[in-house]
Amino acid sequence: xxxxxxxxxxxxxxxxxxxxxxxxxxxxxxxxxxxxxxxxxxxxxxxxxxxxxxxxxxxxxxxxxxxxxxxxxxxxxxxxxxxxxxxxxxxxxxxxxxxxxxxxxxxxxxxxxxxxxxxxxxxxxxxxxxxxxxxxxxxxxxxxxxxxxxxxxxxxxxxxxxxxxxxxxxxxxxxxxxxxxxxxxxxxxxxxxxxxxxxxxxxxxxxxxxxxxxxxxxxxxxxxxxxxxxxxxxxxxxxxxxxxxxxxxxxxxxxxxxxxxxxxxxxxxxxxxxxxxxxxxxxxxxxxxxxxxxxxxxxxxxxxxxxxxxxxxxxxxxxxxxxxxxxxxxxxxxxxxxxxxxxxxxxxxxxxxxxxxxxxxxxxxxxxxxxxxx
Amino acid sequence: xxxxxxxxxxxxxxxxxxxxxxxxxxxxxxxxxxxxxxxxxxxxxxxxxxxxxxxxxxxxxxxxxxxxxxxxxxxxxxxxxxxxxxxxxxxxxxxxxxxxxxxxxxxxxxxxxxxxxxxxxxxxxxxxxxxxxxxxxxxxxxxxxxxxxxxxxxxxxxxxxxxxxxxxxxxxxxxxxxxxxxxxxxxxxxxxxxxxxxxxxxxxxxxxxxxxxxxxxxxxxxxxxxxxxxxxxxxxxxxxxxxxxxxxxxxxxxxxxxxxxxxxxxxxxxxxxxxxxxxxxxxxxxxxxxxxxxxxxxxxxxxxxxxxxxxxxxxxxxxxxxxxxxxxxxxxxxxxxxxxxxxxxxxxxxxxxxxxxxxxxxxxxxxxxxxxxx
Numbered sequence: 001x002x003x004x005x006x007x008x009x010x011x012x013x014x015x016x017x018x019x020x021x022x023x024x025x026x027x028x029x030x031x032x033x034x035x036x037x038x039x040x041x042x043x044x045x046x047x048x049x050x051x052x053x054x055x056x057x058x059x060x061x062x063x064x065x066x067x068x069x070x071x072x073x074x075x076x077x078x079x080x081x082x083x084x085x086x087x088x089x090x091x092x093x094x095x096x097x098x099x100x101x102x103x104x105x106x107x108x109x110x111x112x113x114x115x116x117x118x119x120x121x122x123x124x125x126x127x128x129x130x131x132x133x134x135x136x137x138x139x140x141x142x143x144x145x146x147x148x149x150x151x152x153x154x155x156x157x158x159x160x161x162x163x164x165x166x167x168x169x170x171x172x173x174x175x176x177x178x179x180x181x182x183x184x185x186x187x188x189x190x191x192x193x194x195x196x197x198x199x200x201x202x203x204x205x206x207x208x209x210x211x212x213x214x215x216x217x218x219x220x221x222x223x224x225x226x227x228x229x230x231x232x233x234x235x236x237x238x239x240x241x242x243x244x245x246x247x248x249x250x251x252x253x254x255x256x257x258x259x260x261x262x263x264x265x266x267x268x269x270x271x272x273x274x275x276x277x278x279x280x281x282x283x284x285x286x287x288x289x290x291x292x293x294x295x296x297x298x299x300x301x302x303x304x305x306x307x308x309x310x311x312x313x314x315x316x317x318x319x320x321x322x323x324x325x326x327x328x329x330x331x332x333x334x335x336x337x338x339x340x341x342x343x344x345x346x347x348x349x350x351x352x353x354x355x356x357x358x359x360x361x362x363x364x365x366x367x368x369x370x371x372x373x374x
Numbered sequence: 375x376x377x378x379x380x381x382x383x384x385x386x387x388x389x390x391x392x393x394x395x396x397x398x399x400x401x402x403x404x405x406x407x408x409x410x411x412x413x414x415x416x417x418x419x420x421x422x423x424x425x426x427x428x429x430x431x432x433x434x435x436x437x438x439x440x441x442x443x444x445x446x447x448x449x450x451x452x453x454x455x456x457x458x459x460x461x462x463x464x465x466x467x468x469x470x471x472x473x474x475x476x477x478x479x480x481x482x483x484x485x486x487x488x489x490x491x492x493x494x495x496x497x498x499x500x501x502x503x504x505x506x507x508x509x510x511x512x513x514x515x516x517x518x519x520x521x522x523x524x525x526x527x528x529x530x531x532x533x534x535x536x537x538x539x540x541x542x543x544x545x546x547x548x549x550x551x552x553x554x555x556x557x558x559x560x561x562x563x564x565x566x567x568x569x570x571x572x573x574x575x576x577x578x579x580x581x582x583x584x585x586x587x588x589x590x591x592x593x594x595x596x597x598x599x600x601x602x603x604x605x606x607x608x609x610x611x612x613x614x615x616x617x618x619x620x621x622x623x624x625x626x627x628x629x630x631x632x633x634x635x636x637x638x639x640x641x642x643x644x645x646x647x648x649x650x651x652x653x654x655x656x657x658x659x660x661x662x663x664x665x666x667x668x669x670x671x672x673x674x675x676x677x678x679x680x681x682x683x684x685x686x687x688x689x690x691x692x693x694x695x696x697x698x699x700x701x702x703x704x705x706x707x708x709x710x711x712x713x714x715x716x717x718x719x720x721x722x723x724x725x726x727x728x729x730x731x732x733x734x735x736x737x738x739x740x741x742x743x744x745x746x747x748x
Contacts, residue, residue, distance in 0.1 A: 171719060176677035180685060223653040223675040223715070225692070262635045262654055279597040280636055301597040303550035311554060318599070341597070345545060 010208060011145035018080040019148050021326075021335040022211060022252030022273045024295050030320060030336050030364035031079035032357055033150070035256075036343030037072040038084045042350060044071045055100040059085050065135035066142050073147060075350070076357045080147050080211070083139060083204070085132055087154030087215050090196050091163050093124035104167075111166030113174065118185045123196040126203050133207035140208030150254075151209030153200050155216035156193035156234035163189065172221050179230060186230060194234040198241035205246045213254040213276070214238060220259015220278075227263060232270075239271045254297060258342060265289050279341030283322040287334055296323070297337040300356075305340075305348045309355035316359040325367055338364075384582060385519035392454040393522050395700075395709040396585060396626030396647045398669050404694060404710050404738035405453035406731055407524070409630075410717030411446040412458045416724060418445045429474040433459050439509035440516050447521060449724070450731045454521050454585070457513060457578070459506055461528030461589050464570050465537045467498035478541075485540030487548060492559045497570040500577050507581035514582030524628075525583030527574050529590035530567035530608035537563065546595050553604060560604060568608040572615035579620045587628040587650070588612060594633015594652075601637060606644075613645045628671060632716060638663050653715030657696040661708055670697065671711040674730075679714075679722045683729035690733040699741055712738075 013019070018031040039045055048068050052058035059065055069084040088106050092098035097109030112118060126133070140149050154162075162168070164175035179186045201212045219231040235255055242253055256276025260267060267275055268290040277286055277298035286296055304315045316338075323336040338360045344353070387393070392405040413419055422442050426432035433439055443458040462480050466472035471483030486492060500507070514523050528536075536542070538549035553560045575586045593605040609629055616627055630650025634641060641649055642664040651660055651672035660670055678689045690712075697710040712734045718727070 171677070173677055173680065173719060173721060176675065177680035180675075180678050180681035180689070220654065223673075223678075224656040226675070227654070259633070259654070262656075280594065280601070280633070282598040282636075299597075301550065301554075301600070303545070303547055304554050306547065306551035307554035315554070345547060347547060 010140055011143075013145050013148060013210070015079060015147050018337065019210065019250075019252060021337050022254070022295050023250060024273075024292065024335045026326070027335070028365065028368060029361050030326070030338050030367075032338035032360045033078050033080040033082065034072070034340050034344050034353070035082075037078065037082065038068045039344060040346035041344055041348040041353075042071055042075070044075075055086070056098070059089075059135075060131045062131065062134045062138045065131075066138045069135075069139045069149075070142055072353075073143070076354055077361065078147065078357060080150055081139065081143055082150040082213070083132070083136055083152060083209065085135065085152070087152070087158065087217065088162055089129055089132055090124065090153060090193070090200055091159050093126075093128040094121060094163075094196070095124075096163060106162060107167045108162065111174075112163045112189065113178065115182075115185060118188050121189060121192050123192060123199060126199060129200060129203070132200075133203055136204050136207040136209050140210075148210035149208060150211045150213055151201060151204035151207075152213040152215060153197045153204075153238075155214050155219065155231065155255075155257075156190045156197055156238065157222070157231035158216055158218045159193045159197070160186065160189050160230075161218045161221075163193075172218070176226075179226060183229075190230060190234045191237070194237040195241070198238045201238070202241070202243050205243050205251050209251070210249070211252045211254065212242065213256060214272075216255065216257040216260065219257035224262070227260075228266065231257070232263065232266060236270060256297070261286075268293055274337065276339065277341065281341075283319060283336070284324070287323060290334065292334045295335045295337060297339050299339065299341040302340045302342055302345050302348070305344070305352045305356065309352060312352060312355050313359040313363075316356060317363050320360065320363050320367060384514055385517075387522060387584070388519045389453060389521050392711065393584065393624075393626060395711050396628070396669050397624060398647075398666065398709045400700070401709070402739065402742060403735050404700070404712050404741075406712035406734045407452050407454040407456065408446070408714050408718050408727070409456075411452065411456065412442045413718060414720035415718055415722040415727075416445055416449070418449075429460070430472065433463075433509075434505045436505065436508045436512045439505075440512045443509075443513045443523075444516055446727075447517070450728055451735065452521065452731060454524055455513065455517055456524040456587075457506070457510055457526060457583065459509065459526070461526070461532065461591065462536055463503055463506055464498065464527060464567070464574055465533050467500075467502040468495060468537075468570070469498075470537060480536065481541045482536065485548075486537045486563065487552065489556075489559060492562050495563060495566050497566060497573060500573060503574060503577070506574075507577055510578050510581040510583050514584075522584035523582060524585045524587055525575060525578030525581075526587040526589060527571045527578075527612075529588050529593065529605065529629075529631075530564045530571055530612065531596070531605035532590055532592045533567045533571070534560070534563050534604075535592045535595075537567075546592070550600075553600060557603075564604060564608045565611070568611040569615070572612045575612070576615070576617050579617050579625050583625070584623070585626045585628065586616065587630060588646075590629065590631040590634065593631035598636070601634075602640065605631070606637065606640060610644060630671070635660075642667055648711065650713065651715065655715075657693060657710070658698070661697060664708065666708045669709045669711060671713050673713065673715040676714045676716055676719050676722070679718070679726045679730065683726060686726060686729050687733040687737075690730060691737050694734065694737050694741060 017027045021031050052064045065084045252273040254274040255272045261281040274295040279301040326335045391401045394401050395405050426438045439458045626647040628648040629646045635655040648669040653675040700709045
């Protein structure tokens, strides 16, 4: 798909704080965006969602996807936008039949549980995911350079979980049964997923994504050895194929493994720019462990947003201080991108998000004004 | 409750491998027991459960609780028995009204969510938990010294999760809202829970429990700082009050925090004998981190039991080898107690458990016969 002629027309970036922090460059404040920031906690999102009729109706309609992606950007001074889409678009394009029943999570009509089903899998034609790339280009245009746009995908392992289970799971019994009893089939699924995810993210980059993030939402359910063999190795396979720049501009990459804190030093070896952290990780220790090779993104417990604005501010100060002062210059220190440790809850009061963003910007500016304190 | 006259009559212990391993003493094989070993995967359990009518009908009936506790011991050469009960008996005795709806998890009729509800909480009269202590004594008698009996409780934090949420939860929103917005109330709940749990475990010890385990099943959902303040501190408060011996015999204590791998070095400072590990933890690294101050228990992914017996055996060998040779003598090295990293799945084929136990005993004996290999 040739989209370079389209992307050439994009407005230049006005707020590059997020991109600079991803690349471990100096910024005058700590950038913030929130996982699932375009979502059900916003009344304007619920209104668009009602018009669209269904989640996939929303995600597959360019205008709606653009509208909801910009809603949190219009409401809060966030430092990045993230494509509104689902992590399971790729297996859907493989023909597995994604659907979202009301009040339930995602479901696949055709789960992949045996040799025959695995044999049918292939990297899907990206034309089937055109609605995603169209949304990326549309959002990028609509942003008019206000903040950068992050594209994303589920990780090979996380996609495999849903492909084998056919839905969410409490115990990952089916996918782990396949993993332990037929590792050959699991590797085959993961190879295809990795190559599909890399192509998918590269096409998002061509369509206008200015950074990309791999969500390894279920990496943390794996046993230690299995994580290395079945999740991390395939995240690395994605990263090895990713475009590092587009139209002469660096495209930062972020890897987030929920529950992956134990493997942080291994993840520090990944060929990506940023590691996302969930709230169980101590930021001071994480920074010491990863060193200056990566920026760190995270990691406030989303449930902090149910406390009062004063309490939210206190938690923000603690978290920013626990990371400490960022070091300026690429390769000379690490930087912090503020985020939650997981997606924002649908029950979050929208005005508490305003308090959060204000607190992050204010305290992080103050930290830079007083470089001796941390 | 004076039970010492009863416990004096217990038969002497024939297989002390588990107790010795807890105390980091030499054993001729690595002991094994399984969390939730008396459970739905066993047809004989399902038969008793059907007779009892309900889960609590089973847990509150001394004969039934004894019967199901011994079922896995009769079927497999396991090295320990664990009291059949629920982790939520203590808040039930506080008057919160525990029930188990069919096919759902536990529920409390009276959730604790405000100042008034917290003010009503108190350490319950242990007479309300008499059915538990009677079961302990009955099981201990029925075991006739074949293997030791482990007593247990939920941790203060894990009990608090259920007490505030009123049931299981996906996001722990209610309990964390209380934690972040009213930490004073949360500390009050946890103080009461800790003192209640300590009294409960000590009374189990007086009734015949030969080791005790604290299940911090939901410690791993906490943010790093919150884990230390709201979970670990209260586990320590329980341990500080625990009887270290009874009738002149050492009573080992085990602490298991699911998802607690990140905090292993902090947990290494706890005043307990054994740390339980879930499957995400690398045993080699855990042993190096904790040193010789604790025995380690775990940590096979329960889903390995869905693979073939040959594959189960291979995973057992890998896990035993990853811990390495145990060092003999208290204080001179650490020991390993084989277990799953979480409760056994109800879908587990019972004959696969037989393969597991055989493999653990066989390979761990072989490791001791060839001390130079690990």
